[in-house]
Amino acid sequence: MTAEAKQACADLLAEYAYLIDADRLEDWLDLFVEESTYQIVPRENYVRGLPLQLMLCENKNMLRDRVVSLRQANIYNIHVDRHLVSSVRYLGEESGVHSVGANYAVFQTDQDGQSRLFSVGEYIDSIVVEDGAFKFKDKLVIADTSSIPTLLATPL
Amino acid sequence: MTAEAKQACADLLAEYAYLIDADRLEDWLDLFVEESTYQIVPRENYVRGLPLQLMLCENKNMLRDRVVSLRQANIYNIHVDRHLVSSVRYLGEESGVHSVGANYAVFQTDQDGQSRLFSVGEYIDSIVVEDGAFKFKDKLVIADTSSIPTLLATPL
Amino acid sequence: MTAEAKQACADLLAEYAYLIDADRLEDWLDLFVEESTYQIVPRENYVRGLPLQLMLCENKNMLRDRVVSLRQANIYNIHVDRHLVSSVRYLGEESGVHSVGANYAVFQTDQDGQSRLFSVGEYIDSIVVEDGAFKFKDKLVIADTSSIPTLLATPL
Numbered sequence: 001m002t003a004e005a006k007q008a009c010a011d012l013l014a015e016y017a018y019l020i021d022a023d024r025l026e027d028w029l030d031l032f033v034e035e036s037t038y039q040i041v042p043r044e045n046y047v048r049g050l051p052l053q054l055m056l057c058e059n060k061n062m063l064r065d066r067v068v069s070l071r072q073a074n075i076y077n078i079h080v081d082r083h084l085v086s087s088v089r090y091l092g093e094e095s096g097v098h099s100v101g102a103n104y105a106v107f108q109t110d111q112d113g114q115s116r117l118f119s120v121g122e123y124i125d126s127i128v129v130e131d132g133a134f135k136f137k138d139k140l141v142i143a144d145t146s147s148i149p150t151l152l153a154t155p156l
Numbered sequence: 157m158t159a160e161a162k163q164a165c166a167d168l169l170a171e172y173a174y175l176i177d178a179d180r181l182e183d184w185l186d187l188f189v190e191e192s193t194y195q196i197v198p199r200e201n202y203v204r205g206l207p208l209q210l211m212l213c214e215n216k217n218m219l220r221d222r223v224v225s226l227r228q229a230n231i232y233n234i235h236v237d238r239h240l241v242s243s244v245r246y247l248g249e250e251s252g253v254h255s256v257g258a259n260y261a262v263f264q265t266d267q268d269g270q271s272r273l274f275s276v277g278e279y280i281d282s283i284v285v286e287d288g289a290f291k292f293k294d295k296l297v298i299a300d301t302s303s304i305p306t307l308l309a310t311p312l
Numbered sequence: 313m314t315a316e317a318k319q320a321c322a323d324l325l326a327e328y329a330y331l332i333d334a335d336r337l338e339d340w341l342d343l344f345v346e347e348s349t350y351q352i353v354p355r356e357n358y359v360r361g362l363p364l365q366l367m368l369c370e371n372k373n374m375l376r377d378r379v380v381s382l383r384q385a386n387i388y389n390i391h392v393d394r395h396l397v398s399s400v401r402y403l404g405e406e407s408g409v410h411s412v413g414a415n416y417a418v419f420q421t422d423q424d425g426q427s428r429l430f431s432v433g434e435y436i437d438s439i440v441v442e443d444g445a446f447k448f449k450d451k452l453v454i455a456d457t458s459s460i461p462t463l464l465a466t467p468l
Contacts, residue, residue: 003319007159014243021259021278042425043392080199080300082276084242084261086396087326103333105396105419107261107276113198113302115276120394120419120427122333144392146425163315170399177415177434236355236456238432240398240417263417263432269354269458271432 006090008134009100009127016136017083017104020155025067028155033130034060037138040156042146043121054143055155070154081154082107082115085123097137098127104141106156119145119156162246164290165256165283172292173239173260176311181223184311189286190216193294196312198302199277210299211311226310237310238263238271241279253293254283260297262312275301275312318402320446321412321439328448329395329416332467337379340467345442346372349450352468354458355433366455367467382466392421393430393466409449410439416453418468431457431468 012031019028032038040055057063086103093099101124108118121143128137141156168187175184188194196211213219242259249255257280264274277299284293297312324343331340344350352367369375398415405411413436420430433455440449453468 010243014245017242017259018245018257044425082259082261082300084240084259084396086329087243087322087399089326089330101330103329103394103396107273109276109300113200115273115301117273117419117427117429120421144394144421145427166399170401173398173415174401174413238415238456240396240415243399263429265432265456269356271429271457273429
C-alpha cells in the first residue's frame, strides 16, 4: 500500500515536470485540487521565516490566473525548461494527505540553443487522492537559487 | 505486471546511461535490437518537423559503425560523460512495444578535471522484450541544447 | 525480495543526499555502520589505481571527526548543497552485502544566491542491513570533477 502510494506520488512529480517542460501549463493545472496552494520561496527566506516569496498562489484560481499571464509574458522570454527531479522521499500519510520531498534542478535553453542551469532547490509537497487520482494539495518550492538571472516566468 | 514492465524500462535506461559513461559502447550496443533506430534531433527541428538530425542510425549496423568511428574520433576529444536521467514516465504498452519518456542531463569533464553541462533534453523510447531482456527498438533523443560546444562524438 | 532490497537501497541514497543538503551531518552519520569506509577519489586516480584521495575515512570514527571539523571549516565556506542522484543500479547481493551504483551531480549555492555545478561523478556502494535498517558499509565516491573550485568542505 505504502509502496503504491509512494510510486503514485513519484509519478505525479514526474508528470508535473513533464507538463511544464512541454509547455502544457493548462494541463499542468489539472494536477492540483481546487483548494491548493503553490509557493516558490527563496531558501534563505524560508529558513529565516521571512514572508517574501517569488510566487504565491493561495488557491487554484490564482494559479489559473498565473498561467494566463504567463501566456502573455512568455512572448518576451522564450525558452525551453528541462527538469530533473531526484527520487522522491516518501515521508508518510496522515488523514489522507501524503507528504513527500524531492530535489530538483531546472535547466533553461534559449533560442540560440544554449542551455544553462536556472534553478536548484527542494520540493515539499502535500498530495491527496481526488477521484482516484493523486493531486497536489500544497506544493512548496524552496529555491536555493535566489539570484534569478531572468524574469521568473514559468513555475519551477 | 505494468509495475514490473515500468521498472524494467527504468533499469534499461539506467544501464544505457551507465554504459555510455563507462565508455563501454560495445556493450551498450547490446541494449538495442537489430531492427532498431537511434536518432538525436535538436528540439527546434523536432518541433518544426525539420529533417535535420545530429545523429541518425536506421538500424543496428549503422549504430555499430558509429561506435567504431567513435573509437577513432575520441582520440581527439577525450572526456568523461556523466548522465543524470529523471524518473521514467511509463506511457503504456501496445502489441508488445512499451513507450516511455524521460528527461536527461549530460555533463562532460575534460582532461583538466573541469566539468560542465553538455546537453539537456528528452528521451522518447520504444522498448521491446527480446529473449527475456528489455531492449530499445527506437530511441529518440530530443536535445534542447542545439549549440553543441564540441564535436558531438558520443551518443547522448 | 530483490525489488524490496533495491528500493531500500535507493531510499538510503535519497536519505544520504537529503541529510547532506539539509546540513544534518550528525544524522547523516547514522546511515553508516561502525566498520564502514568512506572515500572520495578523483576518477583519473581511480582508473590509474593511484592512491591519492580527496577524502578517506577508514571507519566511522574518522567520519565523525570529519563532521566535527566540517562544523568549524564551514564558518568560512558557507553554501547550500543540492544533490541529484540518478536511479540506482542494483548489482546484486552476496553474503548480506548489497552492491549498488548511481550517478550524482552536486550543485552549490553561495550566499548571494548564485548556484553552480560543483561536482559530478559516480557512487559505488556496499550496503548492509543492521537492526533492520539498510546502512552503508563502504561508500566510494568517484568524482569526475577533480578541479574543485573551492575547499572540499562537505562530503559528496
